Every structure is written in structure tokens, then in C-alpha cells.
Amino acid sequence: MDELLDVIGRPDLPSLIVVTGPAGIGRTTLLTTVREELAARGRHTAAMRFSPDSDAIPGYLPDRWSDHRDSPWPVAGPVTGAFDDPALAYFTAAGMAATLLAAERAVLLIDDAQWMDRDDIAVLEQLARRLAGTAVSCVCAVRVPAIARDGDLRRAAIRRLRRDGLVHTVRLRGLRRDEVAAELASMLRHTPDAALVDHVHRGSRGIPSALHDSVETLRQTGSIRLAAGHAYLDRAEEPDGPIGHRRLTTAMLELGPDSWTAAKAVAVLHPLGSALPRLLAEALACTEAEASDRIAVLRQAGVLHRGLAGTTWRFPIPLVATALLGSLGPYEKQHLARIAVTALWSGAAHCADPDYLADQIAAAGRLVDPAPARATLLARAEAALSDRPATARRWLRAAADLAEDVEQYASITLRQVLAGYLAGDTDGCLDETASLLEHCPEQLTRDAVQSLQLMAVFTRYAKGDFDTLRRIAERRRDRPHGPPPGPVPRAMALSLLDRWAEARSLLTRTAETWRGTETSALFGICLHSLAEFWSGRTRELEPTLRPGDDPLSRTVEPLRSQLVDAYAAGLLATGDLSGTEKLLTDSDVPAEQLNPSGRALLAAMHGWAGQAIELGRRCVATAPLRGGDPGRAPMLLQVTELLVAQGRLTNAREMLASGRSAGPPLAHLLDCAEALIHHTLGEPDDATGRLRQALDAAAANELLVGTDLCWSLLTELSLARGDRDTAARCLVEIDRVAEAMPDGRAATHALLIRATVTGDRAAAEACLRLVRERGQPFEVARSISRLAGGGLGDPALLTEAYELFGGLDALLERAWLRNLMRAHDVPIPGRRETVAENERLLGLLVSEGLSNKEIAQMLRTSGKSVEGRLSRLFTRTGLTSRIELARALLGDAFPG
Structure with a gap:
């Protein structure tokens, strides 16, 4: 806007200003904003826009121009015939110029000037010449490229005016990545993470209308997660059903019904390169020449880009293709997919993307030969299962629809359930699990049943369905039909309900039954080992990632990473960094493949505070589907310690609240984190109460994990208030914990407490x-x-x-x-650095919403001292209120 305002009304610059940009770039919004700003500056403005029928539609008009409301132009009489009669064009422009000049530095704003007809173009050219050297400006917004009547005449007129120095062009560009980030922050009222910004910027190319459509789609599909003031991209898979792209489809519909139909077909067929005109002709039942003409219209409108002499085609704005695909009806989608698959199988077309064929086979369904279609879908799904499970799930669903018999259907659907589970599709996973267990029990092995029941348990937990988890724990079916839950799914439900003692007891009693199947053995051994290790019954955690030397089955192998996650969480919860890294090395699993909670704990232990906090926020923003995520509570405690150390108590509270709502296992660790916040705020009684609550919960579940931290903090509180008896008891208790868990963090706290107490x-x-x-x-x-x-x-x-x-x-x-x-x-x-750091900390605590009294308690000083320091800070920075100070700090504009 600033660039446009700078050139409006300057006699030394051309009076005709042409604003160009593609559809959706924001030309109309810009003109509206400019008109409001000009009005605020006391400038007279008239606004109008043209429709695709070349009708002039008056917009805002001041009272002094009200006599011209019925005219095609708002400040002139009729212009019909102006192109063929130069004199009429001249006198019409002269009358308009006189009206505008009489209004004192007036501005005429014309939107969608690409729809002007030849008569309007003739008048506009004469007007630009009449206004040359005056303080009156005419601003025309033009979409380029655009399919419009008399477009060649308009371009010729602009060339003549540009040759004579009578036109100034302002080109609107797409938003840069940082500008997309700022727009997302404004829309979502949360700071977007890098993955979300990249996804939206890549799909929209920075075009505002596409950007807004992209965000609406992500919202409708639940792909944006919010936590602690940040927004995260959870899943970026395109939805199965129709999703509205209102702004993009509206712009496409302006091209007319023929172009709209062609564009939808091209969205499907354009990856087939040089075969596109021929296949489009088949799809539209027209000649290849007619198909080429329709492609040319799309190219001229800027919708489609032709590369390498027609061997490649692409949509400059990728989201436009997505919008078109989402607008296809079921029959259209099947019909176009059949054409694509037939062309690829026959060799009439080629595509370098192996996923394209699978996508089109899935869309074509039984319109193509089912046997090769099913084989292709299964092969591509297996290749995509680990890193793109949502895509694999879509292909597996299509393959199941092409199954030859019930046995084949059950086998494919079992993989489909696994893919849905890995992708986080909770509803689909539960529905398909129930369907298999109820309708195909004879086609499922015992191990397959155990896998389905375990995935159902994790999925119920991810949905927060604790009532069903309790029913499963009590050996009641979660659905009316199907087999009752086995001991390992029941024990898993108990552990997710934080009933570890019951889970360990159940696994111990039923060991002979659950060790007979592969899935049960793997998860049963893992869960039992964690319960034994965290209770202090076993001094070492010995991961068993496979029963014996037998290779994992096709069902269990994709779940192997969850076992690594669980064992890593077991070690990390006790503060064992070296043991965790050895586990990852021995398991050949990179740390990057761990759950966000595990990665956050590793980062915190290495001292990478910023990375740990960011991963922690990302973790609480997503549902804990994968294995129940036993590392979530230990991570929240560790990240809370870092946030409190930084003075970010509000952030810590928000993360704890989000994490607690998911009901994570080892929830007593969250009480310890809450106690730390109370202690920092100078609330020893509340802190002590929280710690006793945490210790009681751990004792009820026969757990020692994390109690070393509770006893250590309770010792610190007791010594601060002079309670030597409680401190002495803490020493006894921490020695008991350290004896049971001698190689972890507990040993350091036992020594620390002994030193400080004695x-x-x-x-x-x-x-x-x-x-x-x-x-x-x-x-x-x-x-x-x-x-x-x-x-x-x-x-x-x-x-x-x-x-x-x-x-x-x-x-x-x-x-x-x-x-x-x-x-x-x-x-x-560093005295100077100390002063700057003190000011920054004071500003941060103010931005946390703390009172002077609370700040004084945290800084261990007096309220009067805080008041004086704040006064000096306001004087030095020129800020006048706590709100301004908080905004400056949060906006990285804190005066140094």
C-alpha cells in the first residue's frame, strides 16, 4: 500500500497508475484500503469496478458526484461508440477530467479493469493524457493474465501510454515466507511453526486468497493444532471428501463453464505430460484441436503453465489444482482416473511419479482390471507405510475394495487399520478394527486379534475415552461383538489409566498365556519391564525388541518404533541419558525417529533448551496416539524446569494444563512440576501439598520413578523453613529410592540431600x-x-x-x-550485560502477567525494589505501561 500511496497525486509522475497481479493477489483489498486511507487524509475519491460483462458498477461516490450515479462511468456521461469516434472519447475524457480536477486532487479507483470493453479503453487512454501533469490520479487494478474481451486493445493502449511516459505500473507480488508467517499468526492468533508456514507458503505461493483457502482446509481437516501460544501442522494429507476452496474456485468459475470443466480434467491429467491434449479430448468427448484450445485458454488465464514444449504441465499455484480436484464429482473422478490408468498401462502416456498411478487406480475403482490394480496398490502402500501412513491407508482402502474374497479382504484391511493408526486417524482406526473383529473373526490369527486390540486401546486413549479404557481393563468388550480383550491389551489400558501396580500384577499372573503370540510377547514384555523398572523391582531395564531370533511379522514390524519409544521413555524418565543413547544405537534407531516427547527429553538433558521447549510444545499439541507416549509426563516435568528457570511461568502452566488434559501415565510427575511453580512463586505450603500428592500417587501405584525429584524438592522446602525432621525423613526415603535405582538420577539426589541435610x-x-x-x-x-x-x-x-x-x-x-x-x-x-539481563528478566516477568508482589517473591527482593526498577526501565525505554513493555518484549522489539 505504501508504494501506491507514494505515487498517487504527484504531478511529476504519470496520473494513470496500473496495479497488476494474478487472481487472488489482493488487488480489491488494496484499493479498499487505499480509499480509506485517502479519505482519512481528506482526499476526494470515486470508486468503480467492471464486471466480466464489461458493465461499470459504481462503488463509493461523494455527494458532489451524485448526479452521475446512473452513468456507465461515475463522473461522466455515456461512452458508447467512443472507440469508433475519437472525438467522443476525447470530450468524454475531458468532462471526466474537469469533474475530477474540480474536486481538488481527486482520485478515481477502478477495480477489475481487465473487463473494460473497447469504448471504455478509448476513454481511459484519453483520460490519462488529459490528467498528465496534474495532481489527480486514476488507479486501475488489472488481473494479469486474464481472459477478457478486447484484451489486445487494452494492452495496445497501455503500450502507447507507457511509450509516452503516461503510465506508472505497480506490480503486486505474492507474500514472502516471513509475510506468510505474519499472516498466519494474525489469522490463528498463535505463532505458526516452520512446518505450517512452509506448507501454506508452498501450496499458496504467497497468494492471499490461496493462503486463506489453505488455512480453511487445514482447519476443516483438523490438521492445525494449537498449544501454548503456538500453532503446529499435525497432518497435511488432503481430505477424502470435498473441501471448499471458495476464493480459488470463484476465480476459476469466472472463466466460463467450458474452461471450468476443462480445468477440472486437466487437474487430474496434467502429470501425463505431452499426452495431455489427446487425453483431455477423450475426457471431454471433443477433438484434440478443441482440447488444445481449452488448454490455451487456461494458459492465457495464468491457471496452467506449459514447460519443455508441452512435455510438462504444472499449476503455478499448487492449491488451485487441489481446489479443482476437490470439485470433482464421484463419476467425473472415476471417469478421468480410468482414462489416466488405461493410458499408463497401455504405454500411451508416461509419468515419472510412481504415486500418480496408485492415486488414479484408487480413484478408478472397478472401472479398471482389479487384479493388477490391487497388486499395484499393495506394493505402493507397503513402500509408503512407515513415512506416509495416511497415503498408504488410502491405497489400502482402495485395494480392500478390490479384494477377491473375505480372507484377502481381512488381510488388506488389517494393514489398513495399521496405516490409519500410524497416521493418527482415530475414528477410522476404531471403525475398521470393530468391523474386522465382528465380521471377519475366522480370517484373523490370534496375533492379529492382539494387534487390533492393542491399537484400539491406544486409539481410545488418544481420543480421551477413559470410560472405554476402564471397561477394557475390567475385561469387558469395548464393542457389543468381537472377542473379549486379552491380558496384554487389558494391562496396557491399566497402564494408560496410570494403574501400574494392577498392570504388573495382571501380566505376572497371565504370563503363560500372552507369551504365546508375537505381538503380545513384545508389548507384554515391554510393559512388564517398565513396571518392574519404575517400581525398583528391577535395577536395570533390558529392552526386548523381538521374541527370540524370529523376524518380526508384517503386522508388528511397523510398531517396532513404538517399542523403542517406550523403552527410551523408561530410561529417560529416570534421567539416564547415556543408557538411552546406547539403546538407540543398539536398536539402529536415530533419535529423530523418537516421539517428540523423547526428543524433547534428550534435548533438555543435552542442554539444548530452546529445542527442548519447542519439541515439548509440539508434543502437547498432538494427540498421544503412538504407543500412549509414556514419556509425555517426564518430558513435561523436564520442560517445566527449563521454562521456570527462564522465568516463563505462564508458558509452563499452559503446557502443564494441556498435558494434564490428555491424562498421561506417570501423572504424579505433573504434580511435581506444579510444586516447582509454586516454590518459584514463593508459595511453600502449596508446593509441599503438591509434592505430598505426587508421592502418595506414586506409592499407590508402587512406583519409585520421579520420586527422587519430589524428595529433593521437598528437602529444599523443608530446610528453607527450618523443618529438620521432614528433611531427615526425606534423606531416609531418597536412600531407599537410590538403593532400588542406583545407576540413575536418584543416586545424585541421594548424595545431594545427604550433603545439604547433614x-x-x-x-x-x-x-x-x-x-x-x-x-x-x-x-x-x-x-x-x-x-x-x-x-x-x-x-x-x-x-x-x-x-x-x-x-x-x-x-x-x-x-x-x-x-x-x-x-x-x-x-x-559483565556489569553492563548484567544490567541488560536484569531488565530483560523484569520485562519478561511483567509480560507473564505477574504483579509487583509476585515478581518480588520470584526475584527474592522487596516490592518497593521492583517498583523502582520498573520505573527506571520505563524512563530509559520510553515505554509508558506494562502492556507496552510486554508487547515490546513479545515482539522482539525490547529496547536494548
Whole structure:
């Protein structure tokens, strides 16, 4: 807009300003915004637009021009015949110019000028010449390219005016990636992540109308997930049913019914390259010459791009092709797909994309030979199952429809259920599971039944259907028909309900029955091992990813990554970073393939705070379908520690609330995280209550995992209030935990508590040695802070902790540590940097919505001190309110 406003009304520039851009670029929106801005500046404006029938439609007119409301032009009389009569064109333009000049620096805004007829074009050319050198501007918005009557005449007139220096062109471009990100943030009121921005930018090419259609589609398909102020792309698969692309299809319909029909067919057939004209002729039942003419119209309108002399075709805006495909009716889709498949099978056409044939076979259904069609679909589905399960599911569904008998149908549908499960299609997975169990029980092996029941359990959990999980746990069917749940699905339901003691007991009692099938053995051993390890009954977690040496079946192999996830979560929940990395190496599974919760825990333990927090937000934004995600609660606790250390308590609370709503296993760890927030806010009674609640829940489930963190924080609270009896009890309890789980994080906390409770310097030194061996920056820094700050180590170590917290962006921890460093006469590096950091932390706490009293409690200072620091900050930055300060900080515009 600024570029256009800069050239309007300048006598030294041409009075005719042509705004160009493709359909959907936002020309109309721009003219509306410019008119409002000009009106606010006191400029007189008249607005009009032309329709595809070349009718001039008056828009906004000031009262002084009301006499011209019935004219084809808003400020002139009739112009019919102006092209053939230059004198009429001249005098009409002269009258318009006089009216505009009398209005003092008026502006005429013309939208959709591509629909002007030859008479209007003649008048416009004369008007541009009459207004040359004046302060009056005529702004014409023109779609390019466009199919319009007299388009050649319009282009010729513009060439003449450009030759004479009488036209200025403003070309609107598509939004850049950063501009797409800003638009998404405005639409969603959440910060979009990179994958969402990339998907929308790639599909829309930055065209605003396509961008809005893309977001509407993602919303309708549930592909956008929101969490803690951020928006994430969950799935980008195109929907099976029709989805409206209102803005894109409206622009396409303007081309007329013939072009609309051709465009829909081209959307299906264009990947077939040089065969397109011939196949389009077959599809439309016309000659190849007529088909080529329709293709030419689409090219001229900018809808279709021709490359390599017609051997390749593409839609410049990919979402246009998506919109056209979504507009196809069932018969149209089948008819066009049959043409494509027949051409490919006969060799009459070729396509480099192997997925294209599978897509068209799936759409054609029984209009093509079922045997080769089914074989192709199954082969492509197997290739796509691991990394594109939603696509594989669509092909498998089509293959099942082409099955020869019930046995083949059951086999294919079993794979379809697995693909739907991996893709996160909860409803489809449950419906297909129920159908198989109820209607094809004789065609399913015992192992297949166990796989289906396990996937149903995980899916019920992902949907938050805890009532059904309870029925399954009690050996009641989740559907009226079908076999009752086996012991492993029941135990899995119990664990997802956080009833670990019952799950372990059930698996122990029924071991002989569930070890007989492959799926049950794998998941039963895994679940039993986790329950034993987390309860302290087994000192080591020994992953068993396959029963014996037999290769995994086709059903179980895609679920293998879930077993790795579960074992990794078992180790990560105890803080065992090296054990987790060894597991991934031995299993030949890259860390990137873990659940987001596992990746977040690994990042946090390595000290990559930003990555850990981002992965944590992404995790809570998506349903925990994959294996129930036992690492979610440990991840939320770890990420909460980082967020609190950074002073971001609101973010921490939002993530905990989102995570708790999913009912994750090991939920007592969330109580520990809540206690940490209360402790930070100076609420020791609330923090103590939460910790006791967490410890009681762990005891009820016979779990020790995470209790080391609870006892450690309870010790800190007890010592702060002088409660030596409770601190002594904490020491006894943590020793019990460390004896049962000696190689993990519990050992470091046992030494830490012993040192702080008894003053044992040997324990303090042993604690520091152990945390350094474990090599987790946050754990090292916190241990140094508590030990050296309490006089149990060299105060010079506080400098090391200060630097470690700096690498974690832990502003609040560094603020606390500066108090300790002053108390122990340890120099604080960088006075200027310290002042800037203090201001940044203060601004961050204000943006968190905390009161002066709460900020004072967090910074361990007085309310009066906070008030004075805020006053000085406002004076230095020129900001006048807490809201302005928060906006500046959140918008990365905080004055340095």
C-alpha cells in the first residue's frame, strides 16, 4: 500500500497508475484500503469496478458526484461508440477530467479493469493524457493474465501510454515466507511453526486468497493444532471428501463453464505430460484441436503453465489444482482416473511419479482390471507405510475394495487399520478394527486379534475415552461383538489409566498365556519391564525388541518404533541419558525417529533448551496416539524446569494444563512440576501439598520413578523453613529410592540431600563428581548452586553454574545465582550485560502477567525494589505501561 500511496497525486509522475497481479493477489483489498486511507487524509475519491460483462458498477461516490450515479462511468456521461469516434472519447475524457480536477486532487479507483470493453479503453487512454501533469490520479487494478474481451486493445493502449511516459505500473507480488508467517499468526492468533508456514507458503505461493483457502482446509481437516501460544501442522494429507476452496474456485468459475470443466480434467491429467491434449479430448468427448484450445485458454488465464514444449504441465499455484480436484464429482473422478490408468498401462502416456498411478487406480475403482490394480496398490502402500501412513491407508482402502474374497479382504484391511493408526486417524482406526473383529473373526490369527486390540486401546486413549479404557481393563468388550480383550491389551489400558501396580500384577499372573503370540510377547514384555523398572523391582531395564531370533511379522514390524519409544521413555524418565543413547544405537534407531516427547527429553538433558521447549510444545499439541507416549509426563516435568528457570511461568502452566488434559501415565510427575511453580512463586505450603500428592500417587501405584525429584524438592522446602525432621525423613526415603535405582538420577539426589541435610562434604564432592559424569548441564548447574550456595563446595564453582545457566537462557536462575555470588564475594562477570539481563528478566516477568508482589517473591527482593526498577526501565525505554513493555518484549522489539 505504501508504494501506491507514494505515487498517487504527484504531478511529476504519470496520473494513470496500473496495479497488476494474478487472481487472488489482493488487488480489491488494496484499493479498499487505499480509499480509506485517502479519505482519512481528506482526499476526494470515486470508486468503480467492471464486471466480466464489461458493465461499470459504481462503488463509493461523494455527494458532489451524485448526479452521475446512473452513468456507465461515475463522473461522466455515456461512452458508447467512443472507440469508433475519437472525438467522443476525447470530450468524454475531458468532462471526466474537469469533474475530477474540480474536486481538488481527486482520485478515481477502478477495480477489475481487465473487463473494460473497447469504448471504455478509448476513454481511459484519453483520460490519462488529459490528467498528465496534474495532481489527480486514476488507479486501475488489472488481473494479469486474464481472459477478457478486447484484451489486445487494452494492452495496445497501455503500450502507447507507457511509450509516452503516461503510465506508472505497480506490480503486486505474492507474500514472502516471513509475510506468510505474519499472516498466519494474525489469522490463528498463535505463532505458526516452520512446518505450517512452509506448507501454506508452498501450496499458496504467497497468494492471499490461496493462503486463506489453505488455512480453511487445514482447519476443516483438523490438521492445525494449537498449544501454548503456538500453532503446529499435525497432518497435511488432503481430505477424502470435498473441501471448499471458495476464493480459488470463484476465480476459476469466472472463466466460463467450458474452461471450468476443462480445468477440472486437466487437474487430474496434467502429470501425463505431452499426452495431455489427446487425453483431455477423450475426457471431454471433443477433438484434440478443441482440447488444445481449452488448454490455451487456461494458459492465457495464468491457471496452467506449459514447460519443455508441452512435455510438462504444472499449476503455478499448487492449491488451485487441489481446489479443482476437490470439485470433482464421484463419476467425473472415476471417469478421468480410468482414462489416466488405461493410458499408463497401455504405454500411451508416461509419468515419472510412481504415486500418480496408485492415486488414479484408487480413484478408478472397478472401472479398471482389479487384479493388477490391487497388486499395484499393495506394493505402493507397503513402500509408503512407515513415512506416509495416511497415503498408504488410502491405497489400502482402495485395494480392500478390490479384494477377491473375505480372507484377502481381512488381510488388506488389517494393514489398513495399521496405516490409519500410524497416521493418527482415530475414528477410522476404531471403525475398521470393530468391523474386522465382528465380521471377519475366522480370517484373523490370534496375533492379529492382539494387534487390533492393542491399537484400539491406544486409539481410545488418544481420543480421551477413559470410560472405554476402564471397561477394557475390567475385561469387558469395548464393542457389543468381537472377542473379549486379552491380558496384554487389558494391562496396557491399566497402564494408560496410570494403574501400574494392577498392570504388573495382571501380566505376572497371565504370563503363560500372552507369551504365546508375537505381538503380545513384545508389548507384554515391554510393559512388564517398565513396571518392574519404575517400581525398583528391577535395577536395570533390558529392552526386548523381538521374541527370540524370529523376524518380526508384517503386522508388528511397523510398531517396532513404538517399542523403542517406550523403552527410551523408561530410561529417560529416570534421567539416564547415556543408557538411552546406547539403546538407540543398539536398536539402529536415530533419535529423530523418537516421539517428540523423547526428543524433547534428550534435548533438555543435552542442554539444548530452546529445542527442548519447542519439541515439548509440539508434543502437547498432538494427540498421544503412538504407543500412549509414556514419556509425555517426564518430558513435561523436564520442560517445566527449563521454562521456570527462564522465568516463563505462564508458558509452563499452559503446557502443564494441556498435558494434564490428555491424562498421561506417570501423572504424579505433573504434580511435581506444579510444586516447582509454586516454590518459584514463593508459595511453600502449596508446593509441599503438591509434592505430598505426587508421592502418595506414586506409592499407590508402587512406583519409585520421579520420586527422587519430589524428595529433593521437598528437602529444599523443608530446610528453607527450618523443618529438620521432614528433611531427615526425606534423606531416609531418597536412600531407599537410590538403593532400588542406583545407576540413575536418584543416586545424585541421594548424595545431594545427604550433603545439604547433614553437611557431609564428602557426599557433596561425590555428588558433583557424579553429575559431571552424567554430563547434563542443567543438573550440573543446579547441583552446584545448591551445594556451593549452601557452603558445601568452593564458592568459585558458582561461576561455572552461572555460565551453564547462561547457555540455557535461564534468566531467573542466573538472577538467583547473582545473589549467592554477592553473598560469597564471587565476582559477577559483565556489569553492563548484567544490567541488560536484569531488565530483560523484569520485562519478561511483567509480560507473564505477574504483579509487583509476585515478581518480588520470584526475584527474592522487596516490592518497593521492583517498583523502582520498573520505573527506571520505563524512563530509559520510553515505554509508558506494562502492556507496552510486554508487547515490546513479545515482539522482539525490547529496547536494548
